[in-house]
Amino acid sequence: MKDSTNSDNAGGGMKHLAAKESAVTRFMRATEIDARLLGMIGALVLIWIGFHVYGEVVNGFGAFLTPRNLWNLSVQTASIGIMATGMVFVIVTRHIDLSVGSMLGFCAMVMAITQVWVLPQWLGLGHPMIWIIAVIVGIITGALIGSLHGWLIAYRGIPAFIVTLGGLLAWRGMAFLLARGETISPVDATFALLGGGPFGAIGAFWSWVIGLAACLGVIAIILTGRSQRRRFRFPLRPVWAEWLLGGVGCGLILGFVALVNSYPWPRGIVQQFAKAEGIEIPEGGLFISHGFAIPVLIMIVVGILMTFLANRTRFGRYVFAIGGNPEAAELAGINTRWVTLKIFALLGALCGLSAAVASARLNSATNALGTLDELYVIAAAVIGGTSLSGGIGTIYGAILGALVMQSLQTGMVLIGFDAAVQQVVVGCVLVIAVWLDTVYRKRAQ
Amino acid sequence: MAKSVRKKPAAQSRTDSVPLVELRDMSIAFGGIKAVDHATVDLYPGEVMGLLGHNGAGKSTLIKILSGAYKRDTGRIFINGEEVHIANPRDAKAHGIETIYQTLALADNVDAAANLYLGRELLTSWGTLDDAAMEAEARKVMGRLNPNFQRFKDPVKSLSGGQRQSVAIARAILFNARILIMDEPTAALGPQETAQVGELIRQLKADGIGIFLIEHDIHNVFDLCDRICVMKNGQVVGSASLKDVTKDEVLGMIIAGKCPEGAIAGPGAANI
Numbered sequence: 001m002k003d004s005t006n007s008d009n010a011g012g013g014m015k016h017l018a019a020k021e022s023a024v025t026r027f028m029r030a031t032e033i034d035a036r037l038l039g040m041i042g043a044l045v046l047i048w049i050g051f052h053v054y055g056e057v058v059n060g061f062g063a064f065l066t067p068r069n070l071w072n073l074s075v076q077t078a079s080i081g082i083m084a085t086g087m088v089f090v091i092v093t094r095h096i097d098l099s100v101g102s103m104l105g106f107c108a109m110v111m112a113i114t115q116v117w118v119l120p121q122w123l124g125l126g127h128p129m130i131w132i133i134a135v136i137v138g139i140i141t142g143a144l145i146g147s148l149h150g151w152l153i154a155y156r157g158i159p160a161f162i163v164t165l166g167g168l169l170a171w172r173g174m175a176f177l178l179a180r181g182e183t184i185s186p187v188d189a190t191f192a193l194l195g196g197g198p199f200g201a202i203g204a205f206w207s208w209v210i211g212l213a214a215c216l217g218v219i220a221i222i223l224t225g226r227s228q229r230r231r232f233r234f235p236l237r238p239v240w241a242e243w244l245l246g247g248v249g250c251g252l253i254l255g256f257v258a259l260v261n262s263y264p265w266p267r268g269i270v271q272q273f274a275k276a277e278g279i280e281i282p283e284g285g286l287f288i289s290h291g292f293a294i295p296v297l298i299m300i301v302v303g304i305l306m307t308f309l310a311n312r313t314r315f316g317r318y319v320f321a322i323g324g325n326p327e328a329a330e331l332a333g334i335n336t337r338w339v340t341l342k343i344f345a346l347l348g349a350l351c352g353l354s355a356a357v358a359s360a361r362l363n364s365a366t367n368a369l370g371t372l373d374e375l376y377v378i379a380a381a382v383i384g385g386t387s388l389s390g391g392i393g394t395i396y397g398a399i400l401g402a403l404v405m406q407s408l409q410t411g412m413v414l415i416g417f418d419a420a421v422q423q424v425v426v427g428c429v430l431v432i433a434v435w436l437d438t439v440y441r442k443r444a445q
Numbered sequence: 446m447a448k449s450v451r452k453k454p455a456a457q458s459r460t461d462s463v464p465l466v467e468l469r470d471m472s473i474a475f476g477g478i479k480a481v482d483h484a485t486v487d488l489y490p491g492e493v494m495g496l497l498g499h500n501g502a503g504k505s506t507l508i509k510i511l512s513g514a515y516k517r518d519t520g521r522i523f524i525n526g527e528e529v530h531i532a533n534p535r536d537a538k539a540h541g542i543e544t545i546y547q548t549l550a551l552a553d554n555v556d557a558a559a560n561l562y563l564g565r566e567l568l569t570s571w572g573t574l575d576d577a578a579m580e581a582e583a584r585k586v587m588g589r590l591n592p593n594f595q596r597f598k599d600p601v602k603s604l605s606g607g608q609r610q611s612v613a614i615a616r617a618i619l620f621n622a623r624i625l626i627m628d629e630p631t632a633a634l635g636p637q638e639t640a641q642v643g644e645l646i647r648q649l650k651a652d653g654i655g656i657f658l659i660e661h662d663i664h665n666v667f668d669l670c671d672r673i674c675v676m677k678n679g680q681v682v683g684s685a686s687l688k689d690v691t692k693d694e695v696l697g698m699i700i701a702g703k704c705p706e707g708a709i710a711g712p713g714a715a716n717i
Contacts, residue, residue, distance in 0.1 A: 229577075232580065313572075317574060321555060325551065325552045327550065329564075331544070
């Protein structure tokens with residue numbers, strides 16, 4: 001986020017201005033890269049390499065840094081990542097939402113009932129509109145629940161902790177009551193694609209198309225940023241820094257595309273597919289790439305939209321202003337209650353979307369879906385640098401935080417840790433991450 | 446902004462013109478404490494009205510009613526002779542009332558430009574925030590107030606007291622206010638910056654803006670104000686044109702609640 005970059009510059013840059021700057025400081029200032037972002041990526045790389053090497057040494061097989069595992073990791077991150085982007089706004093405004101897991105469970109049940117019990121009667125089984133209507137119903141359900149929470153918090157003055165703690169229990173119970181505890185399965189076939197899997201991925205060709213489009217987007221952002229700064233005669237980044245940022249950005253995107261494309265469909269599915277399509281399987285097997293999984297694309301789109309909302313719109317500006325000083329925001333004429341309600345409604349809608357991803361992935365909905373997700377979502381946002389005292393947080397940080405949490409879990413499963421040990425590790429990592437962040441922030445000031 | 450477009454007011458004579466603002470019979474109580482007790486104050490265009498009194502006399506509370514931060518229990522507010530309803534800060538701003546709070550009321554985690562435009566952001570034709578335009582305007586207005594100020598990218602948390610003060614002042618004058626409320630605007634400032642604020646007040650006055658000024662330094666009061674209103678224990682002791690009273694008499698009003706001959710006595714005047 002802009003804010004933390006600024007404080008780095010204030011703390012690091014200004015002081016060294018007179019003295020001779022170190023190469024690192026100069027580099028950071030020229031590229032305007034957030035030190036916290038670098039730190040998180042560094043931690044992530046450490047975790048990944050650590051698990052891989054551990055597997056290599058202890059189990060004789062490093063399973064972590066394989067296309068298959070990384071692809072699955074990206075899919076598993078999606079559900080938590082989507083909700084974590086919304087949680088950032090809630091925590092930035094000094095609130096909390098403990099009910100996201102239960103909202104997810106409730107929305108998933110509503111969607112499952114809509115597409116399995118209700119819509120087939122009206123439209124016929126497998127109608128192409130079913131999945132669209134189901135997703136919209138789920139998102140609206142989430143938004144309504146979120147609005148109710150937001151209204152109780154903003155207009156009735158009940159602390160968010162209490163409202164959403166009540167919601168945590170109430171919506172889990174409601175999810176049970178909706179179908180008397182039944183598991184609804186299977187979901188609509190098209191709907192199931194939202195959860196990923198070989199068919200829920202877009203294949204090699206479209207992955208390259210999206211990757212190249214994203215590269216063009218990165219270049220366009222750099223160019224427009226430069227022309228904007230020139231128009232208002234603000235200081236420009238040095239040209240080499242622009243090239244570096246563009247190069248690294250495009251390199252990461254294309255690397256990600258290459259990674260998801262190097263994970264082939266499993267042999268069984270290829271055989272099924274070949275039989276259905278009447279294709280001869282050549283000697284040595286048929287290599288069909290997964291490409292980007294649909295839930296991952298959903299998460300990326302949500303991340304981009306939420307970043308846009310946070311940085312480029314009034315709503316986002318108000319969210320951060322309220323977080324920085326609620327009284328000042330009110331005195332500046334911001335309708336803080338209305339903004340608060342909208343923040344919770346937005347998180348609710350994201351829970352609805354996340355419920356679609358989660359239930360599609362399981363191809364079923366149960367009333368227990370999303371249990372304990374609230375803790376992972378909050379942990380993802382907080383590990384991603386969102387400050388519980390308000391005013392500071394980034395969307396990309398939350399998504400990275402979700403990736404860190406999921407990497408830890410996956411990694412420990414791969415190297416064969418007990419569930420009990422996993423819990424201990426995740427708990428410790430959360431506390432240590434926040435402690436490191438606090439230390440970093442004190443020094444930056 | 447379009448400062449030069451603003452009309453210069455005609456020469457005023459206090460008796461026959463309509464006051465710009467009239468706060469009539471304002472009361473507000475917190476729990477059992479009457480913070481403001483049936484206070485009446487008025488303000489004319491192009492005038493600086495000093496609100497004086499001890500800490501806790503009710504000055505800040507009174508002006509917070511006008512700026513929409515507090516809801517009054519009784520009383521009516523007139524602007525240009527017409528009664529208006531101010532229930533929140535948005536209403537006050539819609540009537541051209543801008544406030545510089547004693548606490549500055551800045552969002553500490555965003556930069557100066559974002560604070561200047563908080564609640565009234567400039568938008569591009571796409572409906573997104575026009576940060577570049579806001580920063581450009583911020584550079585202009587800050588250049589007038591505090592020419593040395595360069596830290597436009599830093600969150601205001603990291604600015605000095607004086608710099609924060611100039612951000613708060615810049616925010617109030619950026620939107621062509623008709624009525625300006627300044628609650629101890631020079632409290633955090635050094636001598637040079639205080640002089641700049643004084644110069645600014647004179648300039649705004651010449652533009653026909655009415656200013657309520659809360660100020661403790663009696664020299665600043667005599668330097669900047671046209672009239673004063675003294676409050677004690679939530680009540681108005683009296684109001685006076687500064688031509689008609691001496692510094693000692695004003696101090697007597699503040700300390701003892703004694704209303705001198707040159708002043709118009711209010712309900713809070715001591716019976717001596």
